[in-house]
Amino acid sequence: MSSPETLPQQPDYSYEAFAQRDFYIALNERLLKYSPEIHSLVDFATGTGAVIDHLRSHGKLKEPFTAIGVDIDEEGLERARRKFTNLNTLESGSNYVNFINYSVAETPITSSSQELVTYLHAIHLMPDPLATLVEAERILEPRGTILVITGYTKDFAYPPRTEARRQWGLLAKIARDSLKSRAEEIEYVLKQKGEDEKANDLFARGRDPFQNTASDYLDLLAQAGFQYSVPDNHITNMDRDDMRAICSYREFAQGRFPNIPLEYSIPALVEAVDPAFERMETDYFQRGWYLYRAKKKAA
Numbered sequence: 001m002s003s004p005e006t007l008p009q010q011p012d013y014s015y016e017a018f019a020q021r022d023f024y025i026a027l028n029e030r031l032l033k034y035s036p037e038i039h040s041l042v043d044f045a046t047g048t049g050a051v052i053d054h055l056r057s058h059g060k061l062k063e064p065f066t067a068i069g070v071d072i073d074e075e076g077l078e079r080a081r082r083k084f085t086n087l088n089t090l091e092s093g094s095n096y097v098n099f100i101n102y103s104v105a106e107t108p109i110t111s112s113s114q115e116l117v118t119y120l121h122a123i124h125l126m127p128d129p130l131a132t133l134v135e136a137e138r139i140l141e142p143r144g145t146i147l148v149i150t151g152y153t154k155d156f157a158y159p160p161r162t163e164a165r166r167q168w169g170l171l172a173k174i175a176r177d178s179l180k181s182r183a184e185e186i187e188y189v190l191k192q193k194g195e196d197e198k199a200n201d202l203f204a205r206g207r208d209p210f211q212n213t214a215s216d217y218l219d220l221l222a223q224a225g226f227q228y229s230v231p232d233n234h235i236t237n238m239d240r241d242d243m244r245a246i247c248s249y250r251e252f253a254q255g256r257f258p259n260i261p262l263e264y265s266i267p268a269l270v271e272a273v274d275p276a277f278e279r280m281e282t283d284y285f286q287r288g289w290y291l292y293r294a295k296k297k298a299a
């Protein structure tokens, strides 16, 4: 019998590796520096809790504080809970960090109870982004702050006058061609699992995350009742390791190839990175991000 040390490791398809990349930390820093110093925080779509960690280590959480991370991915929540094991008991006057499995469209958090909602790299995933902003507005105190960032605006994700659209398009094409060369094998695996519908439409596209422009998100913030919305944008340079990290993330691969099992789509994407960089003759892939800060109206 194998000892625990020799058991095969489950591949890590979580967001953790990408969340640790230097360019990504610096990008989030650009947004999170606008956080006021606060005692109460809700992190929407918290993933593995990186935002709460960041705000705490940058002194934005003033004692005693409560921080709640909300997500629908239990595996990510479990990793997040392990980072804050010493802070998960509610004692009067002490700090408290909790991670709850809820959709950000509807949380159990008391109305008008929070000073800050952070909402990083997730609003574009939501079928109804307005409903999630309405929920953020509901739980914030009057004059409470929301901070949002997305790399999926229709008009700036691939910034004009850059090679970004061609770079990301080529990466996806190389991965798709490699998957096509194994299509029979993948169809067989899916059919063995009884997933015939997926097998019959191997290269179906998922929901389009590029549905809103940068100014659409400003409109949604206003519709949800926020004011003083300030947009900012930034273009990042992502190197090969940054790209390999995002290609290893479950939701990224599922977004590109929703019907293909991760054990095929992730290696195909990761292996596409080197040839894509070589064919584009570049050291960096570019990406455009929009950042927003806004306030709930006074009571």
Ligand SMILES: C[S@@+](CC[C@H](N)C(=O)[O-])C[C@H]1O[C@@H](n2cnc3c(N)ncnc32)[C@H](O)[C@@H]1O
Residues within 6 Å of the ligand: 015, 019, 044, 045, 046, 047, 048, 049, 050, 051, 070, 071, 072, 073, 076, 102, 103, 104, 105, 119, 120, 121, 122, 125, 126
């Ligand atoms: C790209 S990750 C971002 C994680 C984190 N905000 C960060 O920046 O480190 C997107 C997260 O959105 C979560 N998510 C997707 N739909 C959600 C929903 N309806 N409610 C809550 N979380 C959701 C996913 O589970 C995932 O953890």
